[in-house]
Amino acid sequence: MLGLMQRHPLLLSSIIIHAARHHGSAEVVSVMGDGGIHRTDYAGIERRARRLARVLQRLEARPGDRIATLAWNDHRHLELYYAVSGMGAVCHTVNPRLAQDDLAFIMNDAADTLLFADPGFAPLVAALAPQVPSLRAVVLLGDQAAMPALPLPAGIALHAYESLMDEAAEDYAWPAFDEETASALCYTSGTTGRPKGVLYSHRSAMLHAYASNTADAFGFRATDRVLVGAGMFHATGWAMPYCAPMAGAALVLPGRHLDGAALLRLLNAERVTFASAVPTIWLGVLQELERTGGRLETLRRVGSGGSAVPRMMFEELGRHGVTVQQAWGMTETSPLVTISAPLPAHAALPPEEAMRVRLKQGRVVCGADIRITDAEGAELPWDGVAFGDLQARGHWVAREYLNRGAEGAADAAGWFRTGDVATIDAAGFAEMVDRSKDVIKSGGEWISSIALENIAVSHPDVMEAAVIAARHPKWMERPLLLVVPKPGRQVTPEAVTALYAGQVASWWTPDAVLVLEELPHTATGKLNKLALRQQYQDHLLRGGERPA
Incomplete structure (x- = not known):
């Protein structure tokens, strides 16, 4: 009826x-x-x-x-x-x-x-x-x-x-x-x-x-x-x-x-x-x-x-009375799929835990859905620990690309591979670990460039930071950190490296820090890591090493 x-x-x-x-x-x-x-x-x-x-x-x-x-x-x-x-x-x-x-x-x-x-x-x-x-x-x-x-x-x-x-x-x-x-x-x-x-x-x-x-x-x-x-x-x-x-x-x-x-x-x-x-x-x-x-x-x-x-950015804009809403999506998803909006359970969180939630890309808006899968396509648990390939589907998610046929198309159930690597916690909040092409695989273990970048820009003299996978003779890949100081400021590699102590596993710490005048950006304002990899991926092979 x-x-x-x-x-x-x-x-x-x-x-x-x-x-x-x-x-x-x-x-x-x-x-x-x-x-x-x-x-x-x-x-x-x-x-x-x-x-x-x-x-x-x-x-x-x-x-x-x-x-x-x-x-x-x-x-x-x-x-x-x-x-x-x-x-x-x-x-x-x-x-x-x-x-x-x-x-x-x-x-x-x-x-x-x-x-x-x-x-x-x-x-x-x-x-x-x-x-x-x-x-x-x-x-x-x-x-x-x-x-x-x-x-x-x-x-x-x-x-x-x-x-x-x-x-x-x-x-x-x-x-x-x-x-x-x-x-x-x-x-x-x-x-x-x-x-x-x-x-x-x-x-x-x-x-x-x-x-x-x-x-x-x-x-x-x-x-x-x-x-x-x-x-x-x-x-x-x-x-x-x-x-x-x-x-x-x-x-x-x-x-x-x-x-x-x-x-x-x-x-x-x-x-x-x-x-x-x-x-x-x-x-x-x-x-x-x-x-x-x-x-x-x-x-x-x-x-x-x-x-x-x-x-x-959350903290500095917050001092001006501005609330930052972080969202995630891509051209293929129109773009909005997730947005960081608190749940009732988050109301009583201590400030540091509340900030950890805000730093995530958030939960799905009604009309879309997400999941994470391993390399074989099996769905992974929502425990905030396991991370895998992020997939999305919904009313405004691409079925396929123009003139590309099956290339890059969603699967039969509508799941579109986003190219992001993410975790999803028990409350359904997704956190982007990396783009699949940017994640660093050191000795068989993954390191998140996004997590390392967020720590680097917490330094009061750092304006912008990028972490790329640099080739390594033993570990295959190691993180290389590139930073740009704020105008009129100076920053040393040692000062930035010191930030990582106690915040990440010691083997996540970047092997080297390069201080640059500027970083390249893509046509949509994102860091152009492809250009950075092309220029700096052999830095460690050329003798770069972790600062003391």
């Missing part, structure tokens, strides 16, 4: 329709390329998204076409999010921080037909366009007066966004179609090979946004002002462009201005209450607070992930 309730397809257009109808005056604040502030609201975004849908029709976009964006976090990118997906096409958010060769590969793999790009990317577009034969037109996200010179191959038209918008009507009506229709396309960062396409559906994105907005997750309210520091080109900005308008919360979009000084000014000037970004971004904000003696006037919560959040 079936229920007697109405059935409407779960479509992303319903979010912006709701926001415009019920929270129309909620602000959308954008920092533009020149640092100026643009203000609109959800009613304005929805109207312009309908106008943009007419523009897409004029450019002969069809349902199912992949429409690429090469843009920062701003109101025009938000309009593209809703117009492209809302008309049944696929919003392909291209990460501008990827190497040009990778960008050409993913645009060809996606068979992009149109490209909407920030004018600042004109030189990159000029280099890419001849390599993408499916491309019919480029639209620069600005007005005609600000159009830079952009030579394009014959057959690829060039347009100014605002000129097209001025000529378009607002009479577009959002269509209804199958909720399993593809909505957006994001590619992995390609640190272990060519980037791979993750094709989201309207259904998966809607269910993910609902789950992300539950109280123990991000739980936005109409009174919140949400800064999206995660790139809208990366895993749909961690779904913040969907979650905030769903709740009627104001959106603050920082554009390309993500340095500590610019973010601190914006957080305070726009009275931001919640902000999302990878730990590297928050380390920059903390440095600026320390440098200026400033304060965070309205910020109360921070969502962070992408790499393990160091204890220092």
Whole structure:
């Protein structure tokens, strides 16, 4: 027997329709390329998204076409999010921080037909366009007066966004179609090979946004002002462009201005209450607070992930009255799967034990699930000790990659291999031990690089740390620690090595510590350990040894 309730397809257009109808005056604040502030609201975004849908029709976009964006976090990118997906096409958010060769590969793999790009990317577009034969037109996200010179191959038209918008009507009506229709396309960062396409559906994105907005997750309210520091080109900005308008919360979009000084000014000037970004971004904000003696006037919560959040970040932001929520996910999981939210049993924990819980990546949100397995695929116990390959499944977890068939696909039961190594405790809290490619296997025993990095950044003079597996003549692999001092500070290898005494088994202690001026990062802001391994993996073979 079936229920007697109405059935409407779960479509992303319903979010912006709701926001415009019920929270129309909620602000959308954008920092533009020149640092100026643009203000609109959800009613304005929805109207312009309908106008943009007419523009897409004029450019002969069809349902199912992949429409690429090469843009920062701003109101025009938000309009593209809703117009492209809302008309049944696929919003392909291209990460501008990827190497040009990778960008050409993913645009060809996606068979992009149109490209909407920030004018600042004109030189990159000029280099890419001849390599993408499916491309019919480029639209620069600005007005005609600000159009830079952009030579394009014959057959690829060039347009100014605002000129097209001025000529378009607002009479577009959002269509209804199958909720399993593809909505957006994001590619992995390609640190272990060519980037791979993750094709989201309207259904998966809607269910993910609902789950992300539950109280123990991000739980936005109409009174919140949400800064999206995660790139809208990366895993749909961690779904913040969907979650905030769903709740009627104001959106603050920082554009390309993500340095500590610019973010601190914006957080305070726009009275931001919640902000999302990878730990590297928050380390920059903390440095600026320390440098200026400033304060965070309205910020109360921070969502962070992408790499393990160091204890220092919890403690330093806590001194400013800010609670850090650590989450875990990946492009293939939309991204949210787990979030660190306390249970009743945690209320009475001593401070040190409570911090240990907060340092974990947390428990699963409803709609997804996780497990850990050994090398043979047998499920391991949730005892907080055993660690193995982390697998995930759920309504918003990838079944397979675009154009890859069975390569990297989930198994018959839906379990997707994440590439992370983790433990799960009896309360269901997952803790990432490492990426499978980063874990150190010393004499047959595993060492967690994440645990060693968290200890290193607890040193008051250390800004950032990375641990890699270095080749060793006896033990095969040993941990090598690379640290970057805070500006104006000095740090010695001996001082950092001393931190490990009593905190880890003695054989976990890094064999050597190198003090560097900076560490490389990937296109999504994570530490680029592949580059570090290529440069330093033979350091111990060349005579490096543990400091005295």
